[in-house]
Amino acid sequence: MLTPSSYIAGHFIGPGKAAQAIESPVTGDAIARAGSDNIDFGASIDWATATGGPALRAMNIHDRARMVKALALMLDARKEELYAINPLTGATRKDGWIDIEGGIMTALTMASKARREMPDGPVHLDGGVERLSRSGTFLGRHIAVPLRGVAVQINAFNFPVWGMLEKLAPALLAGMPVIVKPATQTSYLTEAAFRMMVESGLLPEGAVQLVVGRTGDLLDRLGPQDVVSFTGSAATALTLRSNPRILASGTRFIAEQDSLNAAVLGPDALPGTPEFDLFVKEAAAEMTVKSGQKCTAIRRMIVPQARADAVIGALSERLSRLRIGDPADPETRMGTLVSAAQKAEVAARAAEIAAEAKCVFRHDGVPDGPAFAAPELYLCRDPDAAHAVHGTEAFGPIATILPCRDIAHAAVLANRGGGSLVSSLFTHDPAVARAYVTEAAAWHGRIYVNDRDCAAEATGHGSPLPHMIHGGPGRAGGGEELGGVRGILHYMARSAVQGSPAIVSAITGELAPGDAGNAAPAHPFRRSFDALVIGETILTAPRAITLDDIEHFAKFTGDTFYAHMDDEAARANPFFPGRVAHGYLILSFAAGLFVDPEPGPVLANTGLNGLRFLKPVSPGDTIRVQLSVRRKTRRTDQYGEVAWAATVLNQAEEPVAEYELLTMVARSA
Numbered sequence: 001m002l003t004p005s006s007y008i009a010g011h012f013i014g015p016g017k018a019a020q021a022i023e024s025p026v027t028g029d030a031i032a033r034a035g036s037d038n039i040d041f042g043a044s045i046d047w048a049t050a051t052g053g054p055a056l057r058a059m060n061i062h063d064r065a066r067m068v069k070a071l072a073l074m075l076d077a078r079k080e081e082l083y084a085i086n087p088l089t090g091a092t093r094k095d096g097w098i099d100i101e102g103g104i105m106t107a108l109t110m111a112s113k114a115r116r117e118m119p120d121g122p123v124h125l126d127g128g129v130e131r132l133s134r135s136g137t138f139l140g141r142h143i144a145v146p147l148r149g150v151a152v153q154i155n156a157f158n159f160p161v162w163g164m165l166e167k168l169a170p171a172l173l174a175g176m177p178v179i180v181k182p183a184t185q186t187s188y189l190t191e192a193a194f195r196m197m198v199e200s201g202l203l204p205e206g207a208v209q210l211v212v213g214r215t216g217d218l219l220d221r222l223g224p225q226d227v228v229s230f231t232g233s234a235a236t237a238l239t240l241r242s243n244p245r246i247l248a249s250g251t252r253f254i255a256e257q258d259s260l261n262a263a264v265l266g267p268d269a270l271p272g273t274p275e276f277d278l279f280v281k282e283a284a285a286e287m288t289v290k291s292g293q294k295c296t297a298i299r300r301m302i303v304p305q306a307r308a309d310a311v312i313g314a315l316s317e318r319l320s321r322l323r324i325g326d327p328a329d330p331e332t333r334m335g336t337l338v339s340a341a342q343k344a345e346v347a348a349r350a351a352e353i354a355a356e357a358k359c360v361f362r363h364d365g366v367p368d369g370p371a372f373a374a375p376e377l378y379l380c381r382d383p384d385a386a387h388a389v390h391g392t393e394a395f396g397p398i399a400t401i402l403p404c405r406d407i408a409h410a411a412v413l414a415n416r417g418g419g420s421l422v423s424s425l426f427t428h429d430p431a432v433a434r435a436y437v438t439e440a441a442a443w444h445g446r447i448y449v450n451d452r453d454c455a456a457e458a459t460g461h462g463s464p465l466p467h468m469i470h471g472g473p474g475r476a477g478g479g480e481e482l483g484g485v486r487g488i489l490h491y492m493a494r495s496a497v498q499g500s501p502a503i504v505s506a507i508t509g510e511l512a513p514g515d516a517g518n519a520a521p522a523h524p525f526r527r528s529f530d531a532l533v534i535g536e537t538i539l540t541a542p543r544a545i546t547l548d549d550i551e552h553f554a555k556f557t558g559d560t561f562y563a564h565m566d567d568e569a570a571r572a573n574p575f576f577p578g579r580v581a582h583g584y585l586i587l588s589f590a591a592g593l594f595v596d597p598e599p600g601p602v603l604a605n606t607g608l609n610g611l612r613f614l615k616p617v618s619p620g621d622t623i624r625v626q627l628s629v630r631r632k633t634r635r636t637d638q639y640g641e642v643a644w645a646a647t648v649l650n651q652a653e654e655p656v657a658e659y660e661l662l663t664m665v666a667r668s669a
Contacts, residue, residue: 002032002088004191007198007210008039009047019213020184025090025336025371026326032088032188035213044179044209045221048150052177052206057146059204060121061173062634065114067202068169072107074200075165075193079104082161082193087328089160089186090336090371095290095327098463103162103193106482107169109466113484114173120633120640121509124485126494129504129512136514139504144492146175147252149225151491152218154240156231157183157338158293160190166466166482167229172207174491176227179218181211183232185338219243227252227491229481231295234258237477254490255477256470258393259295260417262402263461264410264436265303266427271310274452279303279426280314282450283399286462287375288322288334292397293342296422296462299393302383302410305403312379312401316361319375324366337396340370346396353378356386357400373397383413390416407432411439419474424448424461445472445480511535511630511645524629525596529640530668537628540593542651545581547619553585580616586623586657587611590648594627601666603639611659615650622651630660639664 002022005012016037024031056064075082079100086096118124124144132138151171155163164180171178182190194210197203211218222228222245230237230253237255240246246253263283269275286298303311327335337343357378366374375397380389383402390413404410414423423444425436428451437447446468450458464470464482471479481487497507501514511517517535520527524536554560562569563576570576596602617623631643642665648657 001030002085002188004032004034004188004212005210006036006039006212007194007208009043009209010205012195013039016213022185022188023339023370024088025339026087026369028340028370034184034187036211037213039211039216041216041218041221044218045150047206048177048179048209049148050206052204052208053146053148053150053175055204056172056175056177056207057122059175061118061124061175062115062120064173064175065111068107068114068172069111070202071197071200072104072111072165072169074202075196076101076104078196081196082189085189085192087326087335089189090327090338091290092327092332092335093330094333095335098289099159099162103159103165106162106466107165110169110173110482110484110487113467114488117485118488119509119631123508124489124492125508125510126489131513132498137500138498139501139512139514140496140498141504141508141512142494142496143508144489144494147225147227147491147493149176149223149227151176151178151227151229152181152222153178154181154215154228154230154232155183155190156295157185158290158295160186161193163231164190164193166464166470168208170482170487171227171491174488176491177207177209179209179211181215184213187212220245222246222251223249224251227254229254229479229490231256234475234477252490254471254479254481256295256421256479256481257475257477259419259421259472259476260299260390260393261296261420261422261461262300262302262414262417263298263424264404264407264414264426265301265307265311266425266429266432267304267407268429268432269426271307271314273428274455275426275428275450276310276314278450278452278455280311280318282424282426282461283315284318284322285460287319287377287397287399289462291334291337291373292375293338293395294462296464298399298424298461300389300413300417301399301401302404302413303401305405308379308401308403312360312377315377319361319363319377322363322365322375324363324372324374334375334397336369336371337373338371342395343371343373346373346394346398349392349394350376350396350398352388352392353394353398353400356380356388360401377401383416391418407435408439411436414440415443417443417475419472419476419478420444421464421470421472421476422446422448422461424450426450428452443473445469445476505535509534509631511628517628523596524627525594525602526600528601528668529632529634529642529665532629532632532642532665534629534632537626538594540625540627542622542624543589543593544622545585545589545617545619547579549585550579550581550619553582557582557584559584576616577618580618581621583613583657586613586617586648587659589623590625590646590657593623593625594646603664603666606641606662606664608662609643609660611657613657615654615656617650617656623648623656625649635664637667639666641665
């Protein structure tokens, strides 16, 4: 008998008198008791905001990313313990892979993106510097900082591990403490992963808490610095979103809810083409993976009228080969629904669909058991007149085929779902893809287009990826979880900072335009990563540019563009006063002016950003370089990345080129 516990204010609290009995969806036997009594949610919030929040904010963004990465790697090392529990949820090993290792991969990816795309400092820089005055002494920049409240994350039963990690990782990366509320039915698997994280010692105190059972007055205690992130039914989302305290306080509310996702077979995808076969393969998978209990599963299959029968035949044949049984059996390809109650709910919704559509396939190999369900395929001959097929989600292995006239009609039918997490299109015709996406994108959070060219690497209609938005408009809840850094920013506050260049530099940790910085105490290429200070600057000696330099560079590189070689032709060009130096000659000479040639802390030049040539350089002009430390980013214990602001000046102190140089620099010994 499993007894998942809540974790509140640093203590595990086991099931109470009102705990709910959880039965096996395979046998009906009791497998767990879940639900803690008398939780003090005031103490929970206080511990999160007074202990967890300050501890997380004391870490830089990259420190938190390393922490999340370490958590994910720890879970990966112990994943077999989670797989051992997974069949109790009715899920096969393959289903569990999506949940367990998919969740771990999501956390790792989010941590990696935070380190690549966010600053190694306490604030995130959102966009570039805005020049707010004529002379550049007054600047503005948007920053994002952690919200000062708590993130309450209410998750669904179908992905007890992934559902926790896909929300937990962005919140922790943002620097916000979290209270996780899993669905009670599968809370024992969530609790097992959660307990591993707590016992690892990788998290600061107060960073995470777990509520198994009812949330009591938790939502009534939230305010404007808090976030609620919900996954579940639209009805429950509406109830939670309508909480008077949440409405009055302006608490952020992110919802991912009901979704009538549609897959479209392109008009070019004839039987026998790779696209037709891909459609059938993915449609069958989306009906049966997790027994259809996926928020991204295909519920409506929109196919050309002339190919409806071919799709029915191919899908029926594929589904009929499916082995349904005990999810612990390695030969099983589809397990059970999560509970007998869920089976009854799916049957009721299927009956609503059946009022408008005919059942054209039903699997006849379903074992006895409280939550085994048969995959069922319906055909709606008149999808324009239908309502239930566009508004009823049977959260199980149920899907409906909708014939369409053309790709424009397909988009109309897909949009009738009122907003979805994902729509897919199977076509090899770019014009078809463009026509569909332009008509359907407003109603779908993600549009997945698969064809023969990307099939080998495509991740599937129903696979949310941490790089991309997971959410959708309308019926789908209006939320946008994940999406890389976008997902992290849900848990941060955006603010506009205004001030002088020096002030903006100090706040952002990045040298702002117009900040003269400070003279470097030694050549910066002789100083270690840890010794370098933002704003350290050198101004090189000048170098004259001669006509011989230009002609030698042209012959050596093969770049004999007329502006460098033909004075008369160059003067006829409105951009040049006559023959001018190559831009890349200027760049090369600039490097020669500031590079220190001896071995030292600088390990490698890894590229440059934002190169702009601002003013022509003519024979006889001189150039010199102003080089400043713009930004520093730790990469490993051995080295970090330094971004240098490089400005090339002519003899009149006018900038002729500017760019950002990237180098890897050794840390202090």
